[in-house]
Amino acid sequence: xxxxxxxPVPAQTSRRAAKPKLAVWKFASCDGCQxxxxxxxxxxxxxxxxxxxANFPEASRAVxxxxxxxxxxxxxxxxxHDAERIHQVRRxxxxxVTIGACATSGGVQALRNFQDVNEFISIVYAxxxxxxxxxxxxxxxxxxxxxxxxRGCPINKMQLVEVLxxxxxxxxxxxxxxxxxxxxxxAGVSCVMVSQGTPCLGPITHSGCGALCPRYNRGCYGCFGxxxxxxVPSLCERWAAMxxxxxxxxRALSTFNVNAEAFRKESSLYxxxxxxx
Amino acid sequence: MSQQETDLEQxxxxxxxxxxKLITLLQEKGYTTVGPTVEEGAIVYDEIDSIEDLxxxxxDEQAGGKYExxxxxxxxxxxxxxxxxxxxxxxxxxxxxxxxxxxxxxxFEVLEQxxxxxxxxxxxxxxxxxxAIAIQDRVFLKGSFVDSDYAGRRQNIFVVAVNCGQAxxxxxxxxxxxxPKAKSGYDLVLTEIKAQKRNLFxxxxxxxxxxxxxxxxxxxxxxxxxxxxxSEVVSDAVAQMGRQLDTRxxxxxxxxxxxxxxxxEVAERCLACAxxxxxxxxxxxxxxxxxxxxxxxxxxxxxLWDSCFTQEFSYVHGGSVRSSISARYRxxxxxxxxSWVDQFGxxxxxxxxxxxxxxxxxxxxxEEIAALREADSGLSSILRTEEKE
Numbered sequence: 001x002x003x004x005x006x007x008p009v010p011a012q013t014s015r016r017a018a019k020p021k022l023a024v025w026k027f028a029s030c031d032g033c034q035x036x037x038x039x040x041x042x043x044x045x046x047x048x049x050x051x052x053x054a055n056f057p058e059a060s061r062a063v064x065x066x067x068x069x070x071x072x073x074x075x076x077x078x079x080x081h082d083a084e085r086i087h088q089v090r091r092x093x094x095x096x097v098t099i100g101a102c103a104t105s106g107g108v109q110a111l112r113n114f115q116d117v118n119e120f121i122s123i124v125y126a127x128x129x130x131x132x133x134x135x136x137x138x139x140x141x142x143x144x145x146x147x148x149x150x151r152g153c154p155i156n157k158m159q160l161v162e163v164l165x166x167x168x169x170x171x172x173x174x175x176x177x178x179x180x181x182x183x184x185x186x187a188g189v190s191c192v193m194v195s196q197g198t199p200c201l202g203p204i205t206h207s208g209c210g211a212l213c214p215r216y217n218r219g220c221y222g223c224f225g226x227x228x229x230x231x232v233p234s235l236c237e238r239w240a241a242m243x244x245x246x247x248x249x250x251r252a253l254s255t256f257n258v259n260a261e262a263f264r265k266e267s268s269l270y271x272x273x274x275x276x277x
Numbered sequence: 278m279s280q281q282e283t284d285l286e287q288x289x290x291x292x293x294x295x296x297x298k299l300i301t302l303l304q305e306k307g308y309t310t311v312g313p314t315v316e317e318g319a320i321v322y323d324e325i326d327s328i329e330d331l332x333x334x335x336x337d338e339q340a341g342g343k344y345e346x347x348x349x350x351x352x353x354x355x356x357x358x359x360x361x362x363x364x365x366x367x368x369x370x371x372x373x374x375x376x377x378x379x380x381x382x383x384x385f386e387v388l389e390q391x392x393x394x395x396x397x398x399x400x401x402x403x404x405x406x407x408x409a410i411a412i413q414d415r416v417f418l419k420g421s422f423v424d425s426d427y428a429g430r431r432q433n434i435f436v437v438a439v440n441c442g443q444a445x446x447x448x449x450x451x452x453x454x455x456x457p458k459a460k461s462g463y464d465l466v467l468t469e470i471k472a473q474k475r476n477l478f479x480x481x482x483x484x485x486x487x488x489x490x491x492x493x494x495x496x497x498x499x500x501x502x503x504x505x506x507x508s509e510v511v512s513d514a515v516a517q518m519g520r521q522l523d524t525r526x527x528x529x530x531x532x533x534x535x536x537x538x539x540x541x542e543v544a545e546r547c548l549a550c551a552x553x554x555x556x557x558x559x560x561x562x563x564x565x566x567x568x569x570x571x572x573x574x575x576x577x578x579x580x581l582w583d584s585c586f587t588q589e590f591s592y593v594h595g596g597s598v599r600s601s602i603s604a605r606y607r608x609x610x611x612x613x614x615x616s617w618v619d620q621f622g623x624x625x626x627x628x629x630x631x632x633x634x635x636x637x638x639x640x641x642x643x644e645e646i647a648a649l650r651e652a653d654s655g656l657s658s659i660l661r662t663e664e665k666e
Contacts, residue, residue: 043571046570046571046572047571049571049572050571050572161571162568164571165568165569165570165571165573166569168571168573169569169573171567171569174566174567174568176587176589177587177588177589178551178584178586178587178588178589179548179549179550179551181550181551181552181555181637182550182551182555182582182583182584182587185361185371185551185552185555185556185582186371186372186555186581186582187371188321188323188362188366188371189317190316190317190318190319190321190360190361191344191361191552191635191637192317193342193637194342194343194344194361194634194635194637195317195318195319195344195345195346195361196317196318200637202550202637203548203550203552203637203638204548204550217317228587228588228589229549229588229600229602230548231545231546231547231548231549231602233545234545234546234547234548234638235548235637235638237638238342238637238638238639
């Protein structure tokens with residue numbers, strides 16, 4: 001759960017101390033979040049100077065043995081093998097930070113949680129008997145203790161740099177859990193829902209992207225998942241009053257964070273109506 | 278009587294070319310001219326180069342959770358009310374670096390502050406907004422601590438106010454005694470009137486700086502008829518107020534109803550998204566974030582707009598004091614309309630209606646007070662009956 005660790009211990013007590021070992025782990029995911037780390041261009045050299053990159057398959061084949069000071073975990077748990085592997089990662093990690101919608105809520109692949117996965121397997125694969133999979137795609141914190149969660153599909157690379165900077169300097173990361181609307185208003189972006197009637201998930205969505213879509217005149221897609229105590233029913237009622245069909249509301253809540261409890265609870269109410277249309 | 282004193286008392290009039298000249302003069306004097314302009318379907322406050330940048334011939338239709346731009350059937354420059362922005366974005370920016378420092382061995386060195394903010398000329402500030410600035414002045418300048426950044430920005434502004442000629446669907450400045458006529462807090466105040474299809478502006482100076490500037494703008498004394506138009510324009514706006522708020526006994530009404538069931542009802546609709554507080558021209562709360570770069574060689578302290586609707590806002594050791602949305606809504610409205618008076622000597626509401634319009638689900642502060650009043654009177658009558666028995 002985000003914010004479980006209130007006081008991270010400073011990673012370095014002196015400038016000469018050994019650099020903390022950073023590992024990046026992939027579970028069921030598209031790799032987009034871990035690539036955000038490579039996408040840090042300007043900051044990448046500072047990251048490399050601050051930590052020893054011990055395990056990062058997207059960047060290097062070299063693997064340094066654990067234990068690791070900080071593990072970044074991308075992806076959800078979808079196979080029996082991964083359900084075992086995440087425990088190994090946890091045991092080998094001092095701090096474990098999950099990155100992205102897959103790791104924090106189960107990802108878009110969690111759409112299968114609400115259908116018959118065996119049916120999918122029989123349709124998709126030529127030899128279904130080779131497939132060993134779990135019925136559900138689940139977030140990492142359903143399996144092991146998570147020290148900090150970084151939301152987003154994908155994560156915001158500047159937020160990743162912030163978490164790493166906070167870790168390296170022994171301070172609290174400045175990662176807000178409030179609505180995305182605050183980011184819109186701080187940036188001076190006019191509300192697309194109020195002024196243009198565009199359906200927007202911003203008022204129930206976790207801050208972090210910097211109001212990317214409304215800045216480009218689009219409604220929020222909820223990539224960062226539910227904010228702190230979101231009032232999903234109220235927003236959905238408003239969408240309905242604006243003339244949006246149940247199926248649209250169901251689909252809007254059933255994307256990258258479909259398995260996030262607050263979104264799922266409400267989308268299931270609109271699902272039946274959606275099916276019948 | 279000197280010429281200046283005459284101008285401070287007299288009403289004068291200029292046309293579009295006079296207004297254009299006024300803006301040019303302000304720019305020549307080093308002011309960054311900011312005012313209403315259209316951006317992505319709304320009238321916002323931003324830099325304007327000339328009167329061409331103003332929302333000429335446009336108006337805004339506003340209701341709870343709804344804002345729409347429409348064409349007017351004239352070419353009025355100020356034929357709309359207020360949008361999602363307020364002048365606080367210039368006086369109390371949404372994000373402000375308070376200071377930055379560099380590591381220096383085992384100590385640190387505070388770096389020199391960057392250049393001061395530009396001097397802004399506010400073009401088209403409304404009466405409710407001048408009152409909002411006066412309220413923020415009391416918060417930032419008149420208490421035990423003076424906010425030096427605000428003070429620096431505040432002392433450099435030049436205000437060209439505009440009397441409202443029409444009110445919007447969510448306006449209730451009249452109820453809050455905060456408009457629609459600008460009474461103070463401006464250097465110049467304009468009233469837009471039409472005469473033979475020409476845009477004319479009746480202008481009055483409110484300060485010496487305003488009077489001095491007016492000298493340089495071609496103008497003529499207003500006629501009796503034009504002067505009469507000023508009061509007509511303002512009373513038209515009063516007649517059009519879309520909302521009303523009964524302020525009688527408001528403080529004690531709120532204080533004695535902290536346990537009213539209405540707070541739970543509104544909390545079912547309230548998204549705790551904080552839009553109301555962000556658009557409010559008087560809400561001033563902020564959070565402070567300390568940040569470092571990866572190397573730990575550079576640190577910065579930032580102040581950011583915050584809101585009493587976030588959980589973090591009331592976080593103390595062990596958790597959030599106001600964990601429910603109903604507690605947060607009650608806190609906001611009780612502070613705004615009641616404890617603000619105890620704290621700063623006036624209400625925190627100017628009746629601009631922004632919190633109603635920009636609430637994504639259209640929660641209406643005037644409706645909530647009316648409902649609370651009704652619930653309270655029902656409760657009082659029950660209590661009175663019980664007392665008799």
